[in-house]
Amino acid sequence: MSWESERNLKIAFVGAGAQGASIGADFALAGLDVTFIEQWPEHVDAMNEHGISVNMPMRSINANVRAKHLCQVAELRERFDVIFLVVKAYDTRWTCQLVEPVLASDGLVVGVQNGMTQRAIASVVGAERTVGAVFDMASNMFTPGVTNRQNDRDTSWFALGALDPANRERVERVAELLRLSGRVEVTDDIGSAKWMKLIVNAAQLVPSAILNLPFAEAVRVPGMAKVMRAAGYEAMRAAQADGASIVPILGMPPTTTNDPDRYVDEIFDEVLxxxxxxxxxxxxLQDWHKGRRGEVLDINGHVVETLERAGRGAPVNRRIVEIARSIEQGSLTAQVTNSSLFAT
Structure with missing residues (x-):
C-alpha cells in the first residue's frame, strides 16, 4: 500500500448508484485503480458488460469499470487505500463492517453521504481511518449501467475533513482525487460543515418529496417555502445545540450575518x-419511486432527536417525519395536496 502518489492508490466505491457511479466514472477515465462494489445485481452485471454511462446536461461519457457484487467482498484479496462510501446513511454501519476487512491498515473511509455518518464510520473503522464529506450534486439512476448526472464538474461541490487531525495531509490527497469530479474544499471542522448541509437537506429533501414534486416546483406551492425554511431554522438550532459553528459551504464566501436564520436562507437560496x-x-423522492425508504430519520429525524436531547422541541421537523413515515408505511400517498397537512 502506498500513499506516495494518488495513482498508486487502490480505490473502491462502495455504493455505485447515481452519485457513486458518476464520481467513480471520472476516476476510471483518469486511469485510476478503481473497483465498484454495489448491491443492485442487474446494475453490477450491466457495468461489467457495458461499462458505466453517465449522461450530463451537455455531454455523456462511458467508462469501462470493474464491478463486484456485495456478496463478492469476502472473495477480495486486495486491500483498499481509499474506500468512498456512497450508500444511504442508514446503511452506513453494516456496510463499514462488511468492507473493514478489505481496508488497508492505513486506509481511509470517506463518507460521501447525507447525514452525520462520520460518527458511525468511526465507530467501526476508527476515527484515525475516517474522513467526513459533504457534497452537493444532483443525479438519478433508474436503468442498470446508466446514471443521469445533472451537475457537471463546474457545479458539483465537495468538502472533506479528517476526524483525526494527523490525517490532514492525506485528506488533501483525497481532495486531489475528487477534483476529477468537482470543486473540492478541505476543512478542519467537518462536523460543522456536515451540520450546515444537514440543515439545507432538512429544509428541502423530505418536504419536497412529500409533495411528489421536484424541489424547484415544491418550493412554489403556497405555504411550502415557509415550511421548508422553518425546518431549516430548527435544524440550525439543533446544529448549535450540538456544538456546531456556522461555517460556509457550497463554495459560498464566509457569512457576514450573525443571524442564524438569515444564514439558513442564504444556503437555501444557493442550492436552489x-x-x-x-x-x-x-x-x-427517488427512493420512494423505487419503493425504498428514504433517509428521513437520518435528516429530519436527527434534528428532532438532537433538540429533544437539549430539552427543546422541533415541531416542524417532527411533522415532516410523521408525514414521511406515513407515506413509507403506505397509509398516505405522496401528492401535492399534502401541503395542507402542514397548516397550523
Whole structure:
C-alpha cells in the first residue's frame, strides 16, 4: 500500500448508484485503480458488460469499470487505500463492517453521504481511518449501467475533513482525487460543515418529496417555502445545540450575518439557484419511486432527536417525519395536496 502518489492508490466505491457511479466514472477515465462494489445485481452485471454511462446536461461519457457484487467482498484479496462510501446513511454501519476487512491498515473511509455518518464510520473503522464529506450534486439512476448526472464538474461541490487531525495531509490527497469530479474544499471542522448541509437537506429533501414534486416546483406551492425554511431554522438550532459553528459551504464566501436564520436562507437560496435543475427529484423522492425508504430519520429525524436531547422541541421537523413515515408505511400517498397537512 502506498500513499506516495494518488495513482498508486487502490480505490473502491462502495455504493455505485447515481452519485457513486458518476464520481467513480471520472476516476476510471483518469486511469485510476478503481473497483465498484454495489448491491443492485442487474446494475453490477450491466457495468461489467457495458461499462458505466453517465449522461450530463451537455455531454455523456462511458467508462469501462470493474464491478463486484456485495456478496463478492469476502472473495477480495486486495486491500483498499481509499474506500468512498456512497450508500444511504442508514446503511452506513453494516456496510463499514462488511468492507473493514478489505481496508488497508492505513486506509481511509470517506463518507460521501447525507447525514452525520462520520460518527458511525468511526465507530467501526476508527476515527484515525475516517474522513467526513459533504457534497452537493444532483443525479438519478433508474436503468442498470446508466446514471443521469445533472451537475457537471463546474457545479458539483465537495468538502472533506479528517476526524483525526494527523490525517490532514492525506485528506488533501483525497481532495486531489475528487477534483476529477468537482470543486473540492478541505476543512478542519467537518462536523460543522456536515451540520450546515444537514440543515439545507432538512429544509428541502423530505418536504419536497412529500409533495411528489421536484424541489424547484415544491418550493412554489403556497405555504411550502415557509415550511421548508422553518425546518431549516430548527435544524440550525439543533446544529448549535450540538456544538456546531456556522461555517460556509457550497463554495459560498464566509457569512457576514450573525443571524442564524438569515444564514439558513442564504444556503437555501444557493442550492436552489446553483445545484437544482427544474426537474431535479430529491434523493428521498427517488427512493420512494423505487419503493425504498428514504433517509428521513437520518435528516429530519436527527434534528428532532438532537433538540429533544437539549430539552427543546422541533415541531416542524417532527411533522415532516410523521408525514414521511406515513407515506413509507403506505397509509398516505405522496401528492401535492399534502401541503395542507402542514397548516397550523
Amino acid at each position: 439557484k446553483t445545484f437544482m435543475m427544474p426537474d431535479t427529484l430529491t434523493t428521498v
